[in-house]
Amino acid sequence: MSDVRSRSYFLGLLPLPERQAVARALRTETVGGLVLLVAAVVALVWANSPWSGAYEQIRDFHFGIPALGLDLSVGHWTADGLLAVFFLVAGIELKRELVVGELRTPATAALPVIAAVCGMAVPAALYAATASAGGGSLRGWAVPMATDIAFALAVLAVLSTHLPAALRAFLLTLAVVDDLGAILIIAVFFPSDLNPWALAGAGAGLVVFHLLQRARVRGWWWYVPLGLAVWALMYNGGVHATVAGVAMGLILRTIPDPGEKESPAARVAHLVHPVSAGIVVPLFALFAAGVSITGAALGEVFTSPEPLGVVIGLVAGKTLGIFAATYLAARFTRARLNPDLAWADVLGLSVLAGIGFTVALLIGELAFTDSQTAEHVKAAVLIASVLAALLAAALLRRRNTIYRRLYEAETVDADADGIPDIYQQTGGPAAAGRGGQAT
Template sequence: MAAAPRERSTFLGLLPWPERSAVAQALRTETVGGLVLLAAAVVALVWANSPWSGTYEEIRDFHFGIGAIGLDLSVEHWTADGLLSIFFLVAGIELKRELVVGSLRTPATAALPVVAALCGMVVPAAVYAATATAGGGGLEGWAVPMATDIAFALAVLAVLSTHLPSALRAFLLTLAVVDDLGAILVIAVFFTSDLNLVALAGALAGLVVFYVLQRYRVRGWWWYVPLGLTIWALMYNGGVHATVAGVAMGLILRTTRDKGEDASPAERTSHLLHPVSAGVAVPLFALFAAGVAVSTGSLGEVFTQPEPLGVVLGLVAGKTLGIFAGTYLAARFTRARLNPDLAWADVFALAVLAGIGFTVALLIGELAFPGPAEAELIKAAVLLGSLIAAALAALLVKRRNGVYRRLWEEETRDEDADGIPDIYQRTSSGPGSATGDS
């Protein structure tokens, strides 16, 4: 007797109710943080191009800290190396959640978003390399256009007042999570210098202690805050970018709940730090990283110099081509069937939106181009590339917003006011088992 053909999974279908609730909570904070981030970027640009630009530079370059332990840093470096560690700690927690209970927990569900994200990192880097090489430039900025800024992308959607279905938002979030992992690996491997093996050994020992405390269910912030700060300082002095410490601790935190627990340590930490990351850490980094002096000459250089042009093309063209092609090919390979209520044009719009590479792109740009003049040009390229991607995505998303509004209304309708949308109660197996992404 012939075997029954394998049932085709649905791509961008209705999320299971627990997954949809978790995604909605995460994206709500990111959206608010994205609007603050957008405001901080605008303030930085206006301030840096105003008669008070000198004050901006004085504050940005002001040094403070403890020089005896190698931590006498400028305000700009404190925001990049210190505050962004909180951002990457939250990113590490989100990555582990995806690996344990989210869309990355099984190879079948992880294949499509992971392939799409990897293509969305490799193709922009290749576009940058081709552009820079053709123009006679260097390859040091190949990693700049790799990362997607989920907060900025969600802020654009919020400004547009779109009704993007939760499955599309969840796919964008998963892309950004895998992007963040790729970015931190790039930072750890390619942007390390003058390694201090003693300090790195101390940081590794601190992470082992962190793991043991988690393993034996030790609770209390007074254990973890001093230990986390020590690990961060040792990682910084070890020559590895300090944000790596944040990701490492986020991946170590336990995400599963013990019997009788209302929330896991990862959930509690994310609940406390996610608003700080999205509403304080990232906007402050943007405030002191996005202050680029804009002039006709500098804008012209972005499109005539090979390195900044490579960044713009990598974000706008590379991200779009990489994510869309990767998603399409992965769907074909995994025999995933696109949600019949959506079209590949929706995936294309999402791929364009992913070309907004702000926070991590600026961070990698600073690491790749330590010279002030080159760094300013690369920052301008990141801002311009992200702005172009946002404008193009806005046109594409608004064009389909009627479809999105209908789907959003259907998946949020709750006529019996019991807190669970009616669409989940119409399924035969209840709200916890609706068809999800594959």
Template sequence: MVGAPRPRSYFLGLLPLPERQEVTRALRTETVGGLVLLVAAVVALIWANSPIADSYERIRDFHFGIPDLGLDLSVGHWTADGLLTVFFLVAGIELKRELVVGELRTPATATLPVVAALCGMAVPAAVYVATAGSGGGSLSGWAVPMATDIAFALAVLAVLSTHLPAALRAFLLTLAVVDDLGAILVIAVFFTDDLNLFALAGAFAGLVVFYLLQRMRVTGWWWYVPLGITTWALMYNGGVHATVAGVAMGLILRATRDKGEKESPGERTGHLLHPLSAGIAVPLFALFAAGVGVSASALREVFTSAELLGVVLGLVLGKTVGVFGGTYLAVRFTRARLNPDLAWADVFALAVLAGIGFTVALLIGDLSFSGATQIEHVKAAVLVGSLTSALLAAVLLRRRNRVYRVLYEKETVDADADGIPDIYQQDAGESTAVDERQDRAAG
């Protein structure tokens, strides 16, 4: 007896309802946070180029903290090392959810976004190295154009008022989550110096205690908040970027629900911290990181310096080629087929949008270079590259918005007002007919 052929999976097809609901909830918060992020970046640029620019520098460089604990930091460093830890904690929670119950839980569903994300990190780094190396520049900024800023990208979509189907948005979110993991690994491995092994051992012990508390189902913020802050401080004093502690704790938090639980610890923490991360932590980081002087000479430097041009091309060209090429190759060599309602032009537009590398790119740029002037120029290159990607993606996405609107409305219509979109309530015969039509369309 001949076995039945394996069913084809459809890349960017209809998401399962629970996954769609979770993605919608997460992206709603990210979109609002992205709009706040845009405002913060614009305010920073205006402030840093205004007659009162010296006040911006005074506030950014103002130091406070507890010197005896090695925590006497400037406002700029508190936002980068402190507030961004909340951002990476949320990123760790999202990654854990993806690995346990989301798109990354099985090899079949993880292959496409992981390959696309890895290529989307490797190709920009290669473009930077080729550009900077051929021009005799420093190769130390190779990691700057690697990561996608999901909040900034979603803010662009919100400003454009596009109606991207949930699958396209989920793919972008998964790319960004894997990107964040890659970025934090790069920071942990390549941007550590003057290691304090005693402090690092203490941070590791704190993470072990954090894990044991989760295993023993201990609840109560009074356990986790002091432990988390202590672990963060030890990680910072250990010479490893403190945001690593955030990702580690996010990955440790349990993502599955016990019997009788309405939310897992990861879900509860994510719901609590997501607004803080997207609405306060990241915008404040942007406020004190994006304030660079914009002048004709600075812009000329961006396009004439090998390192800075490498950052711009890495974001605009490298991200596009990496994400699109990786996605195409993954589909080409698996049984996945592109959703026949979409086209490769849609994937290309999403790949261009992934070139927005604002938050993490600014952070890595600050770690990669030394000297205030050089860091300011790198930040300018990140802004130019991200803005260019945003404008190109806007043009490409607006051209297809009519298609997206039709798909979006088909996914969201709820004629019987039961809270479940009608597309998820098709009978088996209709669903089979739809699958057969999609098979014929896919060839």
């Protein structure tokens, strides 16, 4: 019997259930990414128009419940409040990957996790080196670390690039691990004045949330008020409130019980994911991406150490970190690259991962309290994301003929039984071991 490990392919054909789950997740992210692009463009045009004063007035307008410590501006409500929904979805996706997805076993998780970790570490190191050399602040080291999956998929949709499922799944896994890294960074490195009693209350709320899940209690009237209470306590506790969303996403049960059509996590994701991708993230972008784009501001991006470090970190750091880590991990394990693909495809995907919009903007706001530096860093995130998108487009479009052929082969269903024919071929790619990822 041949060694299965010796026949495993990196970026080979995904198992059918995983392919279907990835397709569902990315379909929503792609539509949301297009809305995100529109929101970012509207924000930039509005903030640089004669009506920029109205934009700032709306963004800075305060409302809320002061007695509960929740008197926030519109901009802060979108960053601290609405983004908790985005991170709830991120927590659900992370839990799914850990329980039933590509991260469920060390063998399948090793390569994408190594790539993602290096794709975070190298940008942070390049930022630190650039900022230190220019005498700038090191507080922005985490800004270029995260990939914006929605923005990246929107670029692919605009280009009409037919990436095969394995490449899209690899990009999704990178983004999920990136999100986990960003969550940990926000929680550990960017707390405000800590309130132990409020944090204890948030912790108690999460314990109750877990017990309700263990007891199989159903009904939104239990979870929505509890979730809002946990969010408010987390915010008043001094930890960024989006961490509450992640924690609840990780607590939700991912595996359905016998006789249960879908798990609570799947039900919540089905309901909330479109809201997150189509409303929450675009609204955050609308009030976070409105930066002044003038000749002087653009000059600051490429001459000031902090924004320059962000550009270098996202465009060069992401590419170098992900590609080098992936190549070396595959080089020194028994995994082999799918013979239908080339390392140029991994390079294109690595460049695409340099699009770091939503989380990068959020961390930029948390890292820099000086409004002028924060605006320059935001401009740097936008410019770096556009540069990464253009470079990735040039690389991926060159290979689109191959991608289209692989994509069509994955989706042909001649007998209309709902299962692509490639999964029913004996002796075909699936049987030859290409259903596995790197081990």
